[in-house]
Amino acid sequence: MTTVFVVNSGSSSIKWELLDAESGSVYNGGIVERIGEPGGGAEDHDDGMQQILAKLGDEHPAVVGHRVVHGGAEFTQATVITDEVEHRLDEISVLAPLHNPENLKGIRAARAAFGDVPHVAVFDTAFHGTLPPEAYTYAIDADVAREHGIRRYGFHGTSYRYVAGKTAELLGRELSNLKLIVFHLGNGASVCAIDGGRSIDTSMGMTPLEGLVMGTRSGDIDPGALFHLGRAGMTLPELDQLLNRRSGLLGMTGTGDMRDVHSAADAGDENAKAALAVYYHRLRHYLGAYLVALGGADAIVFTAGVGENNAATRRETVTGLDGFGIELDAAANASSDRGARDISTPASATKVLVVPTNEELQIAREAVAAASL
Ligand SMILES: Nc1ncnc2c1ncn2[C@@H]1O[C@H](COP(=O)(O)OP(=O)(O)O)[C@@H](O)[C@H]1O
Numbered sequence: 001m002t003t004v005f006v007v008n009s010g011s012s013s014i015k016w017e018l019l020d021a022e023s024g025s026v027y028n029g030g031i032v033e034r035i036g037e038p039g040g041g042a043e044d045h046d047d048g049m050q051q052i053l054a055k056l057g058d059e060h061p062a063v064v065g066h067r068v069v070h071g072g073a074e075f076t077q078a079t080v081i082t083d084e085v086e087h088r089l090d091e092i093s094v095l096a097p098l099h100n101p102e103n104l105k106g107i108r109a110a111r112a113a114f115g116d117v118p119h120v121a122v123f124d125t126a127f128h129g130t131l132p133p134e135a136y137t138y139a140i141d142a143d144v145a146r147e148h149g150i151r152r153y154g155f156h157g158t159s160y161r162y163v164a165g166k167t168a169e170l171l172g173r174e175l176s177n178l179k180l181i182v183f184h185l186g187n188g189a190s191v192c193a194i195d196g197g198r199s200i201d202t203s204m205g206m207t208p209l210e211g212l213v214m215g216t217r218s219g220d221i222d223p224g225a226l227f228h229l230g231r232a233g234m235t236l237p238e239l240d241q242l243l244n245r246r247s248g249l250l251g252m253t254g255t256g257d258m259r260d261v262h263s264a265a266d267a268g269d270e271n272a273k274a275a276l277a278v279y280y281h282r283l284r285h286y287l288g289a290y291l292v293a294l295g296g297a298d299a300i301v302f303t304a305g306v307g308e309n310n311a312a313t314r315r316e317t318v319t320g321l322d323g324f325g326i327e328l329d330a331a332a333n334a335s336s337d338r339g340a341r342d343i344s345t346p347a348s349a350t351k352v353l354v355v356p357t358n359e360e361l362q363i364a365r366e367a368v369a370a371a372s373l
Pocket residue numbers: 185186187188215256257258259260304305306309310
């Protein structure tokens with residue numbers, strides 16, 4: 001038994017678990033949400049971490065695993081955190097300003113509380129270290145790109161690694177022989193084309209802003225629109241705020257929570273219906289692209305809050321694709337089953353699956369491995 005304390009410190013929340021990395025049994029855990037908001041769970045991330053550490057009481061983990069969203073070009077695998085590593089993480093924080101500074105606060109507070117055990121950083125970007133240059137290169141001036149580190153990285157990799165492994169188990173196949181398209185649809189959302197367990201393309205880019213429509217993020221937008229807004233007087237911080245925090249479902253409907261968007265659409269709200277259409281349109285855009293990138297897929301997999309729970313999103317993503325060998329079983333898709341499951345017809349050449357993610361367990365396992373426990 002190896003007890004791991006996992007800290008998943010996000011832009012506005014901190015999720016945490018105390019679990020056994022071998023069995024996956026969770027002893028304790030929780031989430032501090034809406035950090036910094038009026039009436040939220042904590043004043044700031046430092047306050048949030050102090051609350052969590054107080055809840056741990058006398059518990060003393062053998063290792064602490066930290067989700068770190070951006071590892072830059074340097075960190076391509078889970079890494080034991082030394083003072084030097086912490087310093088390097090600080091330097092690359094500018095690459096993910098919504099996420100990394102908060103990840104670092106979690107690391108500092110946890111290292112102060114548990115100074116005698118190894119702390120391991122597990123990176124969202126690490127799984128995408130296999131992206132080929134044509135997938136990670138932006139077609140801009142090569143000198144500017146090199147000087148400023150402008151390239152695509154991809155995120156949600158810890159989730160993709162976990163879900164890819166579970167998918168192979170569910171199908172009873174070797175991951176090395178599988179072509180998968182995995183949709184991670186949570187507040188942040190992305191999709192990944194996985195060939196033989198290796199990420200070959202993904203929708204998020206240099207930062208977690210590119211790609212799909214998200215809770216508060218725009219996803220893909222013509223950069224020319226930003227120049228236009230800049231000329232109209234918007235400042236850089238305002239543009240950052242607009243695209244990262246006031247766009248996506250929130251920007252189009254007034255709420256960034258998919259459940260509320262559906263409630264509104266069901267009640268006849270035209271903005272909500274239009275926003276869902278945009279959300280689905282973007283999902284299908286990437287599905288088509290990745291089917292071609294992989295030369296066909298063995299399975300299309302849905303995970304995270306929306307992907308696991310929202311039958312309408314799954315249906316609208318794959319509807320009308322029988323001619324491509326993708327046939328959803330409507331009843332299986334609509335059922336309230338939980339757990340990893342097949343929601344396609346027996347005849348469907350490409351399986352459609354729901355596979356719940358577990359980033360905390362994946363972080364715990366990688367933390368134990370990196371710390372050689
Ligand atoms: N039953 C459900 N139906 C539709 N959407 C759901 C359901 N349950 C959760 N969600 C949506 O999942 C999203 C949150 O996903 P989650 O993976 O928990 O996000 P994150 O970890 O990025 O904060 C929210 O938009 C929420 O509305």
